Amino acid sequence: MEVELLEATDRPERLICQAARNDYMEEFVGETAFDEVMASIEGDSLDERKETLINRLLDHGHFGPFEHPQATFAIKGISRSCMAQITRHRHVSFDVQSMRYVAFDDIDPAEVETGEMVVVPPSVSDPDWVGRNQQTGDVDEETAQRREELFEETIETAFESYQELLDLGLPPEDARFVLPIGSKVNMVMSMNPRMLMHVADMRAAADSQWEIRDMTERVLDLAAEWCPITFEYYEEEMKNRKNRLAP
Numbered sequence: 153m154e155v156e157l158l159e160a161t162d163r164p165e166r167l168i169c170q171a172a173r174n175d176y177m178e179e180f181v182g183e184t185a186f187d188e189v190m191a192s193i194e195g196d197s198l199d200e201r202k203e204t205l206i207n208r209l210l211d212h213g214h215f216g217p218f219e220h221p222q223a224t225f226a227i228k229g230i231s232r233s234c235m236a237q238i239t240r241h242r243h244v245s246f247d248v249q250s251m252r253y254v255a256f257d258d259i260d261p262a263e264v265e266t267g268e269m270v271v272v273p274p275s276v277s278d279p280d281w282v283g284r285n286q287q288t289g290d291v292d293e294e295t296a297q298r299r300e301e302l303f304e305e306t307i308e309t310a311f312e313s314y315q316e317l318l319d320l321g322l323p324p325e326d327a328r329f330v331l332p333i334g335s336k337v338n339m340v341m342s343m344n345p346r347m348l349m350h351v352a353d354m355r356a357a358a359d360s361q362w363e364i365r366d367m368t369e370r371v372l373d374l375a376a377e378w379c380p381i382t383f384e385y386y387e388e389e390m391k392n393r394k395n396r397l398a399p
């Protein structure tokens with residue numbers, strides 16, 4: 153998996169502060185210099201005032217101003233399972249690589265490593281990996297080996313069948329029905345910091361699946377560079393709070 157920041161609002165935390173200060177200013181924020189907008193906020197420098205205001209907003213649950221900046225992430229090589237999970241979030245915008253138009257017709261399944269076509273969960277090759285709702289705990293070496301073989305054989309057969317169906321003239325949009333849910337897909341997604349905090353609440357949590365948790369942690373790392381005050385406060389003060397519905 154790869155996660156890149158494609159585009160993001162320039163000076164996002166300045167924008168958050170302008171939006172928040174607008175609510176309590178007599179002057180028009182559109183015609184007021186930023187240092188004047190922030191003059192009544194505690195702090196010795198503009199950066200300190202931004203930190204004071206942003207931390208106060210997050211502390212008081214005043215999340216509206218965090219909806220103004222927007223970031224777009226490009227994500228490479230997640231499973232269709234992970235894609236189905238993340239696309240449940242209704243305030244995130246998505247573009248997902250189409251399997252109607254992108255066929256794997258230059259792939260010989262017998263020649264290609266399983267991991268190039270599908271996401272291979274760590275439990276397939278790590279017998280000590282413990283996942284949620286697992287029916288058996290310890291496995292012997294023979295069982296572990298058979299699990300790995302079966303996983304690879306099943307993927308290979310699925311991709312061989314897919315190729316044969318294409319060769320027999322089935323349209324890619326229908327041939328893809330035989331492909332596994334672990335098939336890799338690329339995606340672009342955009343959201344604001346408020347939504348990102350909500351997604352992280354749900355998807356970076358311990359009960360979330362390892363793949364979407366990994367993806368969300370990578371998105372959070374990029375967000376921490378983009379909106380440092382916001383996501384430092386989120387990591388330190390908000391991430392582990394209980395009984396939240398949405399930030």
Ligand SMILES: Cc1cc2nc3c(=O)[nH]c(=O)nc-3n(C[C@H](O)[C@H](O)[C@H](O)COP(=O)(O)OP(=O)(O)OC[C@H]3O[C@@H](n4cnc5c(N)ncnc54)[C@H](O)[C@@H]3O)c2cc1C
Binds near residue numbers: 354355359398
């Ligand atoms: C560990 C885990 C396991 C899961 N298992 C399943 C499962 O087995 N089956 C399944 O179907 N889903 C499952 N989900 C998905 C989950 O139920 C949510 O659909 C998904 O996480 C979207 O989050 P959300 O409901 O907060 O909505 P989002 O779309 O992220 O919306 C953000 C917030 O906006 C508000 N909101 C948005 N739309 C509405 C609305 N129409 N009405 C009222 N308020 C709204 C809510 O406050 C919501 O929390 C799972 C999620 C997790 C994290």
